[in-house]
Amino acid sequence: MARPLKIAVLVKQVPKFESLRLGGDRRLRRGGQQLEMNPYCRRAVAQGVELARESGGECVVLTMGLPAAEDCLREAVACGATRGVLVSDRVLAGSDTLATARALAAALSRLGQFDLVLCGRNSVDGETGQIPAQLAELLDLPLAAGVRELALKDTTLVVRCEHDDGGLRAELSLPALLSCAERLIHPAKAGPAERAAVPAHLLSRLDATQLGPGPWGDAASMTEVGVSRRLDSNRLRLRHDGDVAAQARSVVAELAERGAFDIDPEPLPPPVPGPCPGAGTGDVVVLAEPGRDRLTQELLGRAAELAVPTGRRVTLLGPAPPNLAVAGSWGADVVGTLTGSNAERDLADGVAAWCRARTPWAVLAPSTMWGREIAGRVAARLGVGLAGDAIDVVLDAQGELVCWKAAFSGGLVAAVTCRSAIRFATVRGGSLGLLAPRAAVAVRGPDLAVDPRPGVRAAVREFDGRLEALAVARAIVCVGVAVPPADYPVLNPLLHALGAELAATRKVADMGWQPRARQIGVTGRSVAPRLYVAIGTSGKLTNMAGARGAGLVLGINSDPRAPLFDAVDVGMVADWRDAVPQLVTALKQRGLQHGTPLLARGSTR
CATH class of the missing domain: 3.40.50.1220 (TPP-binding domain)
Incomplete structure (x- = not known):
């Protein structure tokens, strides 16, 4: 390696899967929960420590949470991290993923410039997988998500990523941000005695005043969690x-x-027009991931159900959308093509530009690595709400978009709404039914050219068998x-x-x-x-x-x-x-x- 690397690792404290229990009323039993470092974050710590040792650099581990989360930092330092930083303040309470990403970005900026930022692929309690993409956008870094293999050659990272239907091989220039898959490296673990032996001077704290003027926490959050119900x-x-x-x-x-x-x-019936409060302007947009026709069809069907009662149009955007006849039969009114680059970071630029110019009412994206990065980057760029990994999206009685998200290992679902004028949601494939095709042909909208940004190159996708095999089985x-x-x-x-x-x-x-x-x-x-x-x-x-x-x-x-x-x-x-x-x-x-x-x-x- 050419020089010592300064590496930051972001970790999260979560309940152990085994400690999550539902009572007779199907509500989470909060008492007696065991807490631990998120399993994916353990890989990030181990990889950060290894790279720092090999380069003669340093590995700084950060977490944001209550004072009890310091235990994760103690474990990371016991496993070889240089030091740990706890970002903690009452003002940070109520942070959604965007507010969390902003706080972590401020903390990283205060600590200096890092060559590499590592985090877990996602947290096992929330499973949104949004923070890596939002943080990468706020820090203006290239992102490789779900990294399973990693090699560093001078200032170039060669990675193999674990994606939804296979993987991706890519090269990235430092500085960069990586989210780590479960089989990247043996996880970092330390017992209670080793954690307790960590010297106090290797741990420090940052509060909200040290992060900057804010706003922080709930005041900076663009989503709101409402009622929860049993997933009977x-x-x-x-x-x-x-x-x-x-x-x-x-x-x-x-x-x-x-x-x-x-x-x-038997397919579900097509949406039937009808009155609904909240009718107004602004399209319902669906982002079409190449090769995922089934998922695109699901999203377009639901978009049509959301749009028809409110008098809105459904616009389909993507680098390779289906033809006008197919898109129209699935629910699209307008089809636009993003040209110039297929890289997620570049496509996010195009979607953000489109949203700025037209202010859509809602944007639905697939809850895949592709959709999460694009939606996460655009939401961070525009400062709008993003409900991640929803299993259903519906209109409430007031015509507001409600995203139902699974919580606590699938035992409950919680209603998430957006506070912003543009609402983003990533939706899990297989959660929505298919509507009967309609006799309609979409019209072609203007194409939007996107310019490649530096950082990621030589990306080659590789898939496990037939794409969408499980989705259409x-x-x-x-x-x-x-x-x-x-x-x-x-x-x-x-x-x-x-x-x-x-x-x-x-x-x-x-x-x-x-x-x-x-x-x-x-x-x-x-x-x-x-x-x-x-x-x-x-x-x-x-x-x-x-x-x-x-x-x-x-x-x-x-x-x-x-x-x-x-x-x-x-x-x-x-x-x-x-x-x-x-x-x-x-x-x-x-x-x-x-x-x-x-x-x-x-x-x-």
Whole structure:
């Protein structure tokens, strides 16, 4: 390395997943929660420490929160960080992601110029994944999100990023900001005794007055969290036990009767015009990510539902939007193309310029790495509200946009509204239904040229199999750790019979048995197949929240007390090795062999 590096690492204190519990009223039990450093942030600390040591530089770790969050800094210093800085003040209470990013940007600026800023891919409690993009925009830095491999050559970073359906290889010039994926490096961890032994002089604090005039906290936040409600399961919870062959025959009969094997689902009706308070000017804009037609169609359908009652237009923007006939049938009135660059940072410049010139009412983007970076950068640039990773977006009685966001591992959803004139939201794919195509052709709007900004170059996208495979699958089989990779071929006949895609729980993805692009759950993907089959999973909220949009859910577990059976329509109390062959036989007996061949993937190690 050419010179010592000054590295900043941003960490967050979160509740341990295992300590999140819901009471009988489905509300979070706040007492007795265990707190820890966000798992993704542990990778950022470890990587920052390693790079600082190799270059002879320093690694400064920052966190923003209550005084108790100092424990994260102690752990980071115990693991080799040079020092820790706590950003804490009552004035900072109520900060949304934009206010948090602004405070962290001010803290970093006060501490001097850094060559590299590292943070976690996202926090496991909020899962918005917005702060890296918003902070990168405020600091005018290039961003590589979800970094899984990293090499530094002089002042150039060569990275491989873990994205929604595969990855991205890119080169970035320093200074830069990286968000770290879970398998980038072994996590930084230190025990209570090591944390307690950290000298006090290696820890310092910054308050709001040291950050600057503000505003800070709630006063600087452009979003507001309102009521929360239970994410009630409407599953049938039918359970079968006893002879496995008899179970399989009964389960297949029940699923067939309820339409689980119907190939073409009935689409939702198109929006019907009607009066609604709050009608006014300003388009509803949808950002179209290249290659994600299903997601674009979902967003356009919902945009049309939001726009029609208020007399607004739906505008589709993207670097490669569908043709006018297709876009119009999905709900777009106007289509605009962003030309000149496909880089997220450059596209954000174009979207920001478009928003400044036209002041749209709302902008909906996919909750993917692509959508989060563009929406996060534009919201930070314009100072507007951004509701991240919403599972639903609707109009309230006053005609205001309400974004419902999953919270506390999917057990509750909270209503998020924006205080700004332009409302941004990223929406999780698979959460919204598809509307019936309408007989309409969109008109072409003016193209908008964007100029490339320096910092990121040689970006090459790489995808895991077919893009949007899980999004368009009519059946999905999700496996847990009880199904080892060596046994995946046993699932092939079932995958073939159902025409199903293979997916996995978080633990399976963490162990490298399946790509993260195949992970279902709060920190993974949401899906909406006609049939979802859970095999060898416990049925935790963190996983089953991702299957909320499924038409029917079948669960297989040998433990009759497993929480899985409270989250399924039909359950089999059986060893999966016995159940799967019997299900295949029952499907054949009913003539339900209309699937297409699909081999299960083995270990990715």
